[in-house]
Amino acid sequence: MVQMDCHVHFAKPEHDENVAAERDDSPWNNSDYRGKTLAEFIAERSEYQGNSIIDMIVQKLRGIKFPALPHVVEKIYRAIMDPECPQKLVVLAMDYPGSTQPTHEEMLRLVEAFPDIITGTVSVNPNGKDAAVILERRLKELIELNGKLGNGWRPGVKFHPLAQNFDPGDLKAMERLYRIMDETGAVIVTHTGVFQRIIVERDIELADPMRFREVAERYHRLNIVLSHMGTPDIVVTNWWAAQGVEVRHFQNALDMVMRFPNVYGDMGGLLWTGDRPAGVYGEIAMGDYDFGDRAQFGFSRVRSILEEEKYSIPGSILRLLGLGSNQLHEKLIYGSDFAVTRIDDLKRQKEKLGFNPAENTERVFRATRRAASLSQVRAPPRPLRCA
Numbered sequence: 142m143v144q145m146d147c148h149v150h151f152a153k154p155e156h157d158e159n160v161a162a163e164r165d166d167s168p169w170n171n172s173d174y175r176g177k178t179l180a181e182f183i184a185e186r187s188e189y190q191g192n193s194i195i196d197m198i199v200q201k202l203r204g205i206k207f208p209a210l211p212h213v214v215e216k217i218y219r220a221i222m223d224p225e226c227p228q229k230l231v232v233l234a235m236d237y238p239g240s241t242q243p244t245h246e247e248m249l250r251l252v253e254a255f256p257d258i259i260t261g262t263v264s265v266n267p268n269g270k271d272a273a274v275i276l277e278r279r280l281k282e283l284i285e286l287n288g289k290l291g292n293g294w295r296p297g298v299k300f301h302p303l304a305q306n307f308d309p310g311d312l313k314a315m316e317r318l319y320r321i322m323d324e325t326g327a328v329i330v331t332h333t334g335v336f337q338r339i340i341v342e343r344d345i346e347l348a349d350p351m352r353f354r355e356v357a358e359r360y361h362r363l364n365i366v367l368s369h370m371g372t373p374d375i376v377v378t379n380w381w382a383a384q385g386v387e388v389r390h391f392q393n394a395l396d397m398v399m400r401f402p403n404v405y406g407d408m409g410g411l412l413w414t415g416d417r418p419a420g421v422y423g424e425i426a427m428g429d430y431d432f433g434d435r436a437q438f439g440f441s442r443v444r445s446i447l448e449e450e451k452y453s454i455p456g457s458i459l460r461l462l463g464l465g466s467n468q469l470h471e472k473l474i475y476g477s478d479f480a481v482t483r484i485d486d487l488k489r490q491k492e493k494l495g496f497n498p499a500e501n502t503e504r505v506f507r508a509t510r511r512a513a514s515l516s517q518v519r520a521p522p523r524p525l526r527c528a
């Protein structure tokens with residue numbers, strides 16, 4: 142069975158002048174990659190030296206002018222070579238000012254260069270000018286490319302209600318966008334959970350999985366993936382409780398996943414072994430990651446809280462996920478949040494959950510029945526004839 146990762150970030154350096162150097166300096170990437178050039182990364186790993194598959198990946202990336210960053214190269218390499226790692230990758234776009242994720246044009250080129258491995262997503266900022274027009278055009282381009290490559294993927298659409306500052310539950314404002322996505326049988330991958338913007342009270346509602354309840358009810362052809370399952374983090378929950386606010390994002394995510402056939406959850410960045418969580422999450426928890434002036438995400442506040450309390454998911458929640466019903470197991474899919482997490486994250490999730498969520502993911506993205514295309518859906522219905 143094919144294993145698929147629905148939550149992959151190929152974040153680029155924030156400063157364009159570093160692109161040429163291919164230095165992995167996104168603050169989101171874990172310390173296996175951060176600050177390293179491709180040459181430095183390969184120098185640390187003998188199995189990658191003189192490796193023809195690595196060379197092929199690097200050549201292809203340079204050929205499409207996408208920086209051959211260490212985390213990008215390793216993720217694709219392990220998809221090809223390591224049966225313990227997901228073979229299919231949903232790489233996420235992210236449309237908001239200052240985003241370091243691939244642009245739409247880069248995304249199309251990535252999908253075309255690695256058609257057996259990468260399935261792309263589109264992103265649009267719902268607050269931006271002509272959002273519906275842009276979404277429609279980008280979806281059309283991705284669907285046409287998928288059709289040309291014959292890969293049979295539903296088109297993914299990435300949303301981040303906190304970073305993009307919009308309310309997914311505002312059906313009036315969002316109606317046209319949802320209608321376009323529904324017509325094309327798209328899969329929404331949306332951030333849920335309050336971790337990133339803990340200090341901004343307004344955002345707590347935008348990050349609530351329940352904001353998608355009416356969307357799931359009304360648009361049946363859409364699949365919705367609640368990333369991070371609302372972030373079931375006891376520290377964040379306790380912090381809000383001390384402010385007199387009850388955060389029920391995880392419970393709401395669970396409720397949505399169980400109630401709606403078209404809603405799924407990924408556990409990106411939430412499970413780890415031992416005391417030290419993986420990647421950036423772990424470094425925040427250990428207090429040894431310098432977020433500098435990234436105060437817009439409230440990280441410094443998070444860090445001071447984490448120094449006082451241990452950052453963890455309550456054992457009862459883990460038990461619930463691990464020992465839950467088969468129905469729940471089928472609805473939890475694999476999203477790594479790589480390269481925030483480490484490359485072997487799937488192993489950790491399998492151990493903790495007791496089943497393989499990456500085998501569920503493909504069902505969510507595999508196009509079934511009619512292959513979606515905008516022109517097909519828009520064609521006027523043929524008149525019915527009585528036999």
Ligand SMILES: [Zn+2]
Nearest residue numbers: 148150409478
């Ligand atoms: Zn993410």
